[in-house]
Amino acid sequence: MTTQDILHRYPPTRDHLLLMLHSIQENNPGNNITPADIRQVAAYLKTTTASVYGVVRYYSMFSMNPRGKHIIRFCKSPLCRMVGAFDLIGALEKELAIRLGETTSDMLFTLEPSECLGQCDKAPVMMVNDTIYYNLDETRVSNIIHHLREKEHKKQTS
Amino acid sequence: MIQQTKIALKNAGSIDPWSIEDYIDSGGFRAFEKALSMDPRDVVKELENSGLRGLGGGGFPTGLKVKFTDQARCHKSGPKYVVCNADEGEPGTYKDRVIMEQDPHLMLEGMLIAAYAIWAGQAYIYIRGEYGESIEKLKGAINNCYDKGYLGENIKDSGFSLDMELRIGAGSYLCGEELTLLESLEGKRGYPRIKPPFPANAGLFKRPTLINNVETFSHVPYIIEVGAEAYSKTGTENSHGTKIITISGDIEKPGYYEVSMGTTLRQVIDDLAGGVKGGKKFLAAVIGGAAGTFVDGSVLDTPLGFDTLKEKGAILGSGAVMVMDETRSLYDMMYSILEFFEHESCGKCVPCRVGTRILVDMLGEVKERKNGNRAATLEKMKEEAEYMQQTSLCPLGGSPIIPIGSAVQYFRNVF
Numbered sequence: 304m305t306t307q308d309i310l311h312r313y314p315p316t317r318d319h320l321l322l323m324l325h326s327i328q329e330n331n332p333g334n335n336i337t338p339a340d341i342r343q344v345a346a347y348l349k350t351t352t353a354s355v356y357g358v359v360r361y362y363s364m365f366s367m368n369p370r371g372k373h374i375i376r377f378c379k380s381p382l383c384r385m386v387g388a389f390d391l392i393g394a395l396e397k398e399l400a401i402r403l404g405e406t407t408s409d410m411l412f413t414l415e416p417s418e419c420l421g422q423c424d425k426a427p428v429m430m431v432n433d434t435i436y437y438n439l440d441e442t443r444v445s446n447i448i449h450h451l452r453e454k455e456h457k458k459q460t461s
Numbered sequence: 462m463i464q465q466t467k468i469a470l471k472n473a474g475s476i477d478p479w480s481i482e483d484y485i486d487s488g489g490f491r492a493f494e495k496a497l498s499m500d501p502r503d504v505v506k507e508l509e510n511s512g513l514r515g516l517g518g519g520g521f522p523t524g525l526k527v528k529f530t531d532q533a534r535c536h537k538s539g540p541k542y543v544v545c546n547a548d549e550g551e552p553g554t555y556k557d558r559v560i561m562e563q564d565p566h567l568m569l570e571g572m573l574i575a576a577y578a579i580w581a582g583q584a585y586i587y588i589r590g591e592y593g594e595s596i597e598k599l600k601g602a603i604n605n606c607y608d609k610g611y612l613g614e615n616i617k618d619s620g621f622s623l624d625m626e627l628r629i630g631a632g633s634y635l636c637g638e639e640l641t642l643l644e645s646l647e648g649k650r651g652y653p654r655i656k657p658p659f660p661a662n663a664g665l666f667k668r669p670t671l672i673n674n675v676e677t678f679s680h681v682p683y684i685i686e687v688g689a690e691a692y693s694k695t696g697t698e699n700s701h702g703t704k705i706i707t708i709s710g711d712i713e714k715p716g717y718y719e720v721s722m723g724t725t726l727r728q729v730i731d732d733l734a735g736g737v738k739g740g741k742k743f744l745a746a747v748i749g750g751a752a753g754t755f756v757d758g759s760v761l762d763t764p765l766g767f768d769t770l771k772e773k774g775a776i777l778g779s780g781a782v783m784v785m786d787e788t789r790s791l792y793d794m795m796y797s798i799l800e801f802f803e804h805e806s807c808g809k810c811v812p813c814r815v816g817t818r819i820l821v822d823m824l825g826e827v828k829e830r831k832n833g834n835r836a837a838t839l840e841k842m843k844e845e846a847e848y849m850q851q852t853s854l855c856p857l858g859g860s861p862i863i864p865i866g867s868a869v870q871y872f873r874n875v876f
Contacts, residue, residue: 318628321629321631322628357650358650363632364591364631365631381783381794385710385794418550418632418634421549423555423783
C-alpha cells in the first residue's frame with residue numbers, strides 16, 4: 304500500500320493526523336515516517352511540512368529513523384526501575400549488542416525506553432510490538448529474544 | 462476484613478468483554494434506557510446531585526462539568542462534544558486499562574448517558590497508543606453499539622443521535638491532561654492550553670466539551686440506575702462511591718482493588734493485597750502516581766477520599782499505590798520520578814522545561830551522601846518546585862512539588 308492509499312482512507316482534516324501517521328508508520332518496512340511521507344501528508348491536509356514534522360517529532364511513538372522489525376519498548380517508569388528495569392535493559396543491550404535507542408544491524412530489533420506501560424502489578428515489563436511480556440528476569444528476557452530470532456531464522460530458511 | 466465494593470468493575474472478569482449480549486444480560490444499558498425516558502435536564506441534575514468527582518485524579522465535581530457544558534452559550538446552535546480521557550499514563554496506574562479490557566461497554570454507556578444529558582452529537586475516546594488490547598476491545602464495543610442501535614441516528618427512537626470515534630495517542634504523558642488532550646485530538650503537538658476558557662465553554666474545536674476519565678464515566682450508569690440520592694450516601698462525606706486502587710511494588714498480591722471511599726489504605730494493603738511482601742517492614746508508599754505523594758505508615762489509617770488525604774499532605778490522585786519495603790531507597794525512587802518529569806515536560810513553559818532538569822541535577826549532586834543527610838537539598842528543591850508550580854501553565858510544572866513536598870513532610874530526616 305502506498306502512503307497516498309493510506310491517506311485517502313481518512314477525511315482530509317487535521318484531527319485525523321495522528322491516525323494517519325500511525326497507519327503510515329505501520330505500513331513502512333522500516334517502522335518509521337519518512338520526509339517524503341511528511342510532504343504527502345502536508346499536501347493532503349493543505350498545511351506546511353514544518354507543521355506535520357513538528358507533530359511527528361513531538362510524539363515518542365513516531366520515529367523518522369528506520370527501525371527494526373521488532374520494536375522492544377522497555378518500561379522505565381519509577382516502579383519498574385525499583386524492581387530492576389535498568390539491569391534488564393543492560394542485559395538486553397548486551398544480548399542485542401546495541402545501546403538503548405538503537406537498532407540491530409540485521410534490522411530485527413530496536414530497543415526503546417518507554418514510560419509506564421500500565422502493567423505495574425507484573426513489573427518489570429516490556430512490550431515487543433503489541434505483545435506485553437511481564438514478570439521479567441534476565442533468563443526470561445534472553446529466552447524471548449532467542450525465540451524471536453529463531454522464528455525469524457525459520458521464516459528465512461523455509 | 463474488608464471486601465471490595467464494585468461499581469466500575471462490577472462485570473470485570475465475569476462477562477465476555479467482546480460480547481454486548483453478555484453486557485446487556487448483566488443489566489447493561491438499563492441505565493441508559495432509563496435516562497432516555499427522562500428529560501435531559503433531569504439527567505444533568507442527577508449527576509450534579511450525585512456528588513461524583515473526577516476519578517482520573519483531579520477530583521473536580523463531574524456534575525458541575527456536565528452542568529457548565531450544558532449551559533454553555535451557543536447551547537442550541539452548533540455541535541457539542543463528549544470526550545473520554547483514556548490516556549492513562551500516570552506511573553503505577555492501570556485502573557482504566559482494566560475497565561477497558563474487561564468491560565468496555567460500561568464506559569460507553571456512561572458516555573452515552575452524559576452525551577444525552579448535554580445533547581451532544583459526537584463523542585470521542587482518546588486512548589494512549591501503547592494500550593493495544595484496550596484499543597481492540599473498544600473498537601469492538603463501539604461497533605457492537607452501532608449494530609445494536611445504541612449509537613447512530615435516532616437511538617432507540619428517542620430522537621437522540623450520537624456518533625462515537627476512537628482516537629489513538631502516540632506516546633505523551635502530558636496528553637493525559639485534559640486541555641493538552643484536546644490539542645492532541647485536534648492533530649497538534651501536545652502542548653497545554655491557557656485556561657480559561659475551560660473545555661465546558663471552548664474545548665474541542667473551540668466548542669463546548671465534556672471531558673471525563675474512563676473510571677468516572679463508568680460510574681455514570683450506576684448513578685442513573687440507583688439515583689443520585691442513594692449514590693451520594695455511599696463513601697465519605699465529600700467523596701462518594703468507590704475508587705479503584707492499583708497496588709504494586711513490594712506487596713504480596715499486587716493488583717487492582719475497587720473499594721468504597723473511606724476505606725483505609727492499611728485495609729487495602731493488609732486485607733486485600735496480603736501485606737508487605739516477604740514479611741518485610743513497610744517503609745513508604747507513593748500514592749497517586751509520579752505526581753503523587755511519599756507517605757509513611759501514619760497515613761495508612763486515613764480514610765480514602767480526596768479531602769481526607771489532602772489534610773495529611775497526601776493525595777488520592779489516580780489511586781496508584783506503590784509500596785516500598787525497608788530495603789528500598791527513597792532517593793532512587795525520587796530520582797526516577799524527577800527524571801520522568803524531565804522527560805515528559807513539553808518545553809512550552811520555561812520554568813518547567815528548565816526546572817525539571819535542575820531538580821534532577823540538584824538531586825544527582827547529593828547521590829553519594831548517606832541517607833538522612835539530604836534535608837537541606839530537599840528543602841532547596843522544594844523552593845524550586847514551588848516556583849515552577851506558580852509559573853507553569855499546566856499541572857506538569859506543578860507536579861514535582863507534590864512528591865518533593867511530601868518527602869520533606871514525612872521523610873526529611875531519613876531522606
